[in-house]
Each structure stands twice: as C-alpha cells, then as structure tokens.
Amino acid sequence: MNFNRLGLLVPVLYDEHGSLSFSIRGSHLEVPKGILIPGSTLTEVPESLSSLEFGMQYTHKLEGNKTVGGGLSYGSASDRLFSNADSITLGANLFYSYPSENNDRWIWALFYSNNNPVFRNLPIPSVAYFFKRSTILGAVGLPFIYLRWTPIKDPWTFTLFDLATIVKAEAAYGPPLFQYFAGFDWNQQTWLRHDVQNTDNKLYFDEKKIFLGARFLVAKVVLTEVQVGQAFDRSFYEGQGLGRKETGTAFVPASWFAAWSAKIEF
Amino acid sequence: MLSKFRALAAIFALFMAFRAVALDLPFESMNGFPSNKIKLDYSGWTEPVLSP
Helix, strand or coil, rough: CCCCCCCCEEEECCCCEEEEEEEEEEEEECCCCCCCCCCCCCCCCEEEEEEEEEEEEEEEECCCEEEEEEEEEEEEEEEECCCCCHHEEEEEEEEEEEEEEHCEEEEEEEEEEEECCCCCCEEEEEEEEEECCCCCCEEEEEEEEEEEEEECCCCCEEEEEECCCCEEEEEEECCCCEEEEEEEEEEEEEECCCCCCCCCCCEEEEEEEEEEEEEEECCCCCEEEEEEEEEEECCCCCCCCCCECCCEEECCCCCEEEEEEEEECC | CHHHHHHHHHHHHHHHHHHHHHCCHHHHHHCCCCCCCCCCEEEEEECCCCCC
C-alpha cells in the first residue's frame, strides 16, 4: 500500500481586523487488489481511494483579544472523485474564542461534516480550554485532549492526542527542530463510495502504527520528517461509525513501512 | 436502565462525530490569531512490495 497527502493554505487577507485564507487538500491511498469485505455490495475494495477538498476560513478579531470566525469546505472523498452527489463532502465550522486567566483561552465551536462516522447532517457543538504553562501546553475539551509536556532539565518532549479512536502518542528527544522520536498512532480514514446503496455508509480504513523517526530542518525553511515502523491491526469495512459496522471486516496483513513528510511556511 | 444506555450511547456518538473533524479544528485561532504565512505540507508512506 502507498499513501500520499498534500495540503496548501494561502492567506489572501490579513490585517488588524481579520484574516481570510483558502486551502486545498488532497490525498490518495493505493490499495492492493483482491481485498474483499464480507457482506458488502463491493466486489472488492477499490484499488484507488482519493480525496480533494477546497476550503476557506475567516477569522475576525474583536476587542479584548476575542476572535470569531467560520469556515466552509467542499470536496470529494471517494473511489471516483466528484462522480456524483454521493461522493461529495461538505464541511462547515463556526467558532468564538476569548482569553481567560494566565493567557489561557476558551473556544466554543460548531462543526458540521457529512463525512463523519456518526451524524450525516447534524452540526456538532464543541468547547475547549487552551492553556500554556512553563512545561505543559494543552487543549482539553469535549471530546478530545491534547497535551505536550517538555521537562525543564532534559530535552524531552512528550505529546499525547486523543479523540475517541484517533490516538497519537510520541516521545521525542532533542531541540524542537532536530528530534529523534518514537510513537504510536491509531487512525481511520473514510470515503464515500460513488456506487454505495445505503448513502449513510462510509468505507473505512482503520490502522495502528508504531514507529521510530527523526525530524529536522532542511535549508532553514523546510521541516522534514522521516520514520520507519510497523503498521498493524489494519482493516477495511463499511459502516456508519465505529461500533456501527454494516458489513464484515476485511483484514490487511501487518507490514513494515517507511514514511516521510515536509512542511514549509513562507 | 435503557435510558442510561441511550445517554451513554449519545455521549459516545458525540465523541465519534468529532473524530472526523478533529484535524479541522482551528487550533491556531485557539491560541489567538492565525499567521499570515503560506503553508505547504506533504506527507506519505509506503510499504515494501513482497512477492507472493
């Protein structure tokens, strides 16, 4: 299997009153032939699963360091992008953020996505508390948690992100722009099949990974990362959410993998 | 008993709904205000092709 993802964010307006940015994100997963999902109307899992999404996000600054904003996205995540209405993804968000004590922040938000595993056409409310202390930075909210602990004496960084069945845990050694790390990752991707019979069903790919790697600056502007590891407990299935499977499960054998990434800001 | 189960199921469903939008959370805005920089990011992984 192979996976590639590319994202571009371009601010088109930025002043003391607000910012407006546009984004494009795309991904592609190459799947081996002959993966069969028991009980699915699929003859086999498509060999090519892609996504392409266009988005815009507006943030307006208010008095008292408060911010309010919203965003929209339109795209497709499917075996045949934009082939019909069932393959279209739509997303929207609204948020309001204001400072608290110690430069902490509260954020209240409303999210909508038709490519989420539970609700198809229902906005989801959220609240989170963002804080920063001498050694701990975090965001704790409903229903996720992000914590980053950097002990003072040694150049270690411990990071934990958990949102239901998305889990990212990492221990890194070294300064922020040159680190060695080891971690665990549990993630899922979903697509909307162009020929699905029950349009509430998504095609899921669920996998876990353990890995070792390094991240470092290249040419002072590109933060790049390389890692190797083992991907395991991998499966395809169709359903309306984790625990709401509508088909059987097609397991994919565990495998070693190599991964790389690059981030540029200018 | 059933209503408690439904309440738990509803909480879990809310939990799950956030899964899909997790990466869309405007974390930058949580920390104040977005930056004015263009951002380009790429990531990928591959695995060895094993002969049958």
